[in-house]
Amino acid sequence: xxxxxxxxxxxxxxxxxxxxxxxxxxTTEERDLLSVAYRNAVGERRKAWRTLSDMAEKVSNGSKGTxxxxxxxxxxxxxxxxxxxxxxxxxxxxxxxxxxxxxxxxVFYLKMKGDYYRYLAEVQENEETAKEDTVKAYSxxxxxxxxxxxxxxxxxxxxxxxxxxxxxxxxxxSAAVRIAKGAYDDALTDLDDMLEEHYKDSxxxxxxxxxxxxxxxxx
Numbered sequence: 026x027x028x029x030x031x032x033x034x035x036x037x038x039x040x041x042x043x044x045x046x047x048x049x050x051x052t053t054e055e056r057d058l059l060s061v062a063y064r065n066a067v068g069e070r071r072k073a074w075r076t077l078s079d080m081a082e083k084v085s086n087g088s089k090g091t092x093x094x095x096x097x098x099x100x101x102x103x104x105x106x107x108x109x110x111x112x113x114x115x116x117x118x119x120x121x122x123x124x125x126x127x128x129x130x131x132v133f134y135l136k137m138k139g140d141y142y143r144y145l146a147e148v149q150e151n152e153e154t155a156k157e158d159t160v161k162a163y164s165x166x167x168x169x170x171x172x173x174x175x176x177x178x179x180x181x182x183x184x185x186x187x188x189x190x191x192x193x194x195x196x197x198x199s200a201a202v203r204i205a206k207g208a209y210d211d212a213l214t215d216l217d218d219m220l221e222e223h224y225k226d227s228x229x230x231x232x233x234x235x236x237x238x239x240x241x242x243x244x
């Protein structure tokens with residue numbers, strides 16, 4: 026592997042086995058472990074891919090070939106990880122959440138689905154299908170998320186990632202701002218009704234939404 030660590034690799038394998046052994050309905054702790062395992066594994070590789078992408082723009086043509094090969098190798102690893110988690114989501118976790126009629130869990134998994142299609146769109150050359158699949162997943166999650174409170178961290182996290190997708194991948198600043206501002210303003214209005222257990226996560230995401238809106242308004 027071009028980029029790997031023993032701990033994240035082991036955690037991905039372990040959580041993959043947990044789901045593959047028929048655990049369609051994970052506990053909150055298991056769900057969070059699954060999310061963290063794949064996020065860390067893919068995150069390492071996305072960071073390396075982005076660093077190489079920035080470097081490739083600054084080097085001479087003679088050095089670009091090696092760098093391009095490294096990027097392709099990392100993109101292949103990202104693709105494999107994304108396909109693995111998307112298979113778990115599509116075939117087991119999302120259907121399981123739907124049958125349990127848990128809106129929070131449905132939004133969590135659909136958001137996750139959108140995230141990993143977004144990561145594919147980021148590194149694939151022919152990314153149009155991944156873009157379309159990202160929009161479908163985030164849109165489905167957004168429809169269900171309206172039944173959660175505006176200060177729910179899962180709903181806020183969904184809108185944060187959806188807006189970043191439009192800004193970074195789709196290059197649509199107006200859509201990004203609309204999603205981020207709507208989520209921030211709604212949560213701000215309902216701040217007094219925020220559940221105590223949501224306070225830390227929700228206020229952090231609100232801060233990220235606000236920082237993005239300030240940054241995007243400058244660009």
